[in-house]
Amino acid sequence: MPGKVHPDALIEHVFGRTGEADDTVLLGPAEGEDAAAIDWPGGTLVVSSDPISLAAAEVGTLGVHIACNDVAASGADPRWLTTVLLLPTESDDATLETITRDLDAAARTIGATIVGGHSEYVDALERPLVSLTALGAADRVVPTGGAEPGDHVIMTKAAAIEGTAILAADFGDQLGIDEALRTRGEAFLEEISVVPDARAVRSFATAMHDPTEGGVITGLLELARASDVDLIVDRAAVTVREETATLCGAADVDPLAIFGSGALLATVPETDLDDCLEALEAADIEAASIGTVRARAGETPTLALDGESIVDPVTDELYPLWEAADAGD
Known part of the structure; x- marks a missing residue:
């Protein structure tokens, strides 16, 4: 069955495997937490990533909002986005036009800026896949x-x-x-x-x-x-x-x-x-x-x-x- 990995599997295989310890990480990987919080000179940086795979007419708009929702739900204002856009090999320029237009419009509605990312065509895909990372600043993190x-x-x-x-x-x-x-x-x-x-x-x-x-x-x-x-x-x-x-x-x-x-x-x-x-x-x-x-x-x-x-x-x-x-x- 598709869907989220069960929390028990995350605890066993994911949450303990996070690389080098860093005391600037205020909130790291944990059950139920959809964003991380990092101490930085400007206050607290909140970061979250989410993938979404849908028809081109929906994936850009939903992708932006779903990634930014996690940042907002942690007490921050979403400000920056990076986007990884993977397209089926047979996609034409119209598909790319639809998705990027929607990414731009959705980001503008919440005052966020797309600052970078990556795009490529992939044989194994049947529909577009967008993975977005949203970042924002918070005065107080709400976990x-x-x-x-x-x-x-x-x-x-x-x-x-x-x-x-x-x-x-x-x-x-x-x-x-x-x-x-x-x-x-x-x-x-x-x-x-x-x-x-x-x-x-x-x-x-x-x-x-x-x-x-x-x-x-x-x-x-x-x-x-x-x-x-x-x-x-x-x-x-x-x-x-x-x-x-x-x-x-x-x-x-x-x-x-x-x-x-x-x-x-x-x-x-x-x-x-x-x-x-x-x-x-x-x-x-x-x-x-x-x-x-x-x-x-x-x-x-x-x-x-x-x-x-x-x-x-x-x-x-x-x-x-x-x-x-x-x-x-």
Whole structure:
């Protein structure tokens, strides 16, 4: 099954193999942490890398936002990007034009500059692959692993923003949805960035994390595991938009278990909760308190979702749909 490497395998094979120790590294590879933080003369440099492989019409825009989201969710303003662009050998100049135009436009929307990278054609690829490294400066790093017992859990926007766009664009025909719903669902891609969300939240947050693969459920569990706490979350408090509910119902998938880019998860002390929500409202960003943080009760950090105890990341429920579609080709 495609998807993220399991946290246990990362702990065994990845996190301990990081080369020479360097005391300027303030936050290095760790479970649930999507960015690194480095002490530098200008303050703290936050760095994150992410690959994405999609159709040319989507890969540039999504690639920029997904890489920059991780930097923003660590408390920094994304400023610089490097881009590695790998293209199928049969690609023409129109493909390169589409991707680079979208990279440029997406970077401009968040005030970031593409400062370098690499491009080449690769025989083994069937569709473009873009890997971006985003860098930004932070006054205060907000880790994934900073949640404290007593904090409230908030979520901005809604569940499955990215997943809704994928369902509409990739599976609209087979789901039999009408054109109006498909258009509205595809437009969710315009809300993928959480840079504004993080700017509004970061001065209040003890932890921030953007849910991606595996959706809100996996994002919450990653936050719990990184912070060594339990999260108690009310499913009914998680915003699921009408378009998302309709598409997920047609596809028989859980909106909390499909790609969640576009939402920001954060933990906030109770004394700062109202001020944080007011700051988000002032920024015209919808948000809700969806749960609380408590001290770990058992051997393993747990996400308690309406009484169900979740201790392992879920497999994103969109992967079987892609596999079924590929099998039918």
